[in-house]
Amino acid sequence: VGAQNPTRVIAGATLRANRGASDVALFELNSTPPASWDLYYAGWSRATSGVTSQLSIHHPSGDIMKLARNDQSTSFVTVSGISCWNIADWDYGVTEGGSSGSCLLNPQGLIIGQLLGGSAACSGTNDNGAPDFYGRFNVSWATGGTAATQLKDWLDPDNTGTTSYDGDYYSTLSTTENQVLNFSVFPNPSKDIFNFDLDQEASYQVYDLSGKVIATGEFTDNNNSVDLSAVSNGIYFINVQTINGKATAKLIKE
CATH class of the missing domain: 2.60.40.1930 (Macroglobulin (MG2) domain)
Structure with missing residues (x-):
């Protein structure tokens, strides 16, 4: 978390919801990270339009955090009967095995999905040009049917109907x-x-x-x-x- 504090660890979380179809899992931390860390808590969106570019934050092959960026509008593709985001080819960087489950961000920096699968990889600095498929946030939102299988019950417990939530630093949110x-x-x-x-x-x-x-x-x-x-x-x-x-x-x- 910054050059002066490269490693900060907090352990323990409770599984709140998961669903294999869109490869999503939501955990709640058992303890709140120290306020002094002033972490950035990411926001999310279940919208399916306006995604003209995408950014992936991931750990390829278990390596240190890396970024991959696609500057093209993404399309939908059906994987095992579930509609997913389709990244046809990354423009900068690339994912690999170990990147699975990492988040996909829209141009506003909001999470719109998580890496479900694909064949993108690299050899040295050469991208193989293969696609990636991301489970869509809106698909994970309310299609599981129960609180244990969908996000809606936890991220909008008051049933406000909100479609997005902006992220921010702890110091601003708290x-x-x-x-x-x-x-x-x-x-x-x-x-x-x-x-x-x-x-x-x-x-x-x-x-x-x-x-x-x-x-x-x-x-x-x-x-x-x-x-x-x-x-x-x-x-x-x-x-x-x-x-x-x-x-x-x-x-x-x-």
Whole structure:
């Protein structure tokens, strides 16, 4: 979890729901990770449209965490009678054996499925060009029939009908104090410069999806912008801190 703390471990979880058809399993941790870790808790979406690109976070062959990205709109394919997301060929990176069960993210950084199977692999740095199939979040949502076989009962227990839930850092999700900072970011998405409408001085850190800090700085009366022209297109997060609290926003560079 960052260069200074590469390994943090918490053990023990209770199985809440699972279903082999879409290869999904939902566990609830038996204890809450320490607040000091300030983990990012991923959001999810059961929508089936607008998935114009996808990102996979996985551990190929049990190796350290890797990313694979597909910049094409995904299609559906039926695997063993279940409709799945079809990644015809990864554009950057690739999965391998051991990646199974890893999450698939949409352009907004929300989980939309988990790796069910496929034949994607690599030889050295050469991608074999084969497809991957992901169990769809919306298929796992309410097709099992019971609380033990579907996600709906656990992720929407009040039956609100919500179709998505945004992720965020623990510090933002856990307290109302950190909601004091109401600021806007524009344009977002952006090709390079992100401007912040913030009425007070603040410090900031920008993270990539792996949790690596890629930029730090200060917002002042003369400078309320962040330049990400030097980094790759994708999803990033900025943590803004003032004497009144802190808040996090998602940045989409395209």
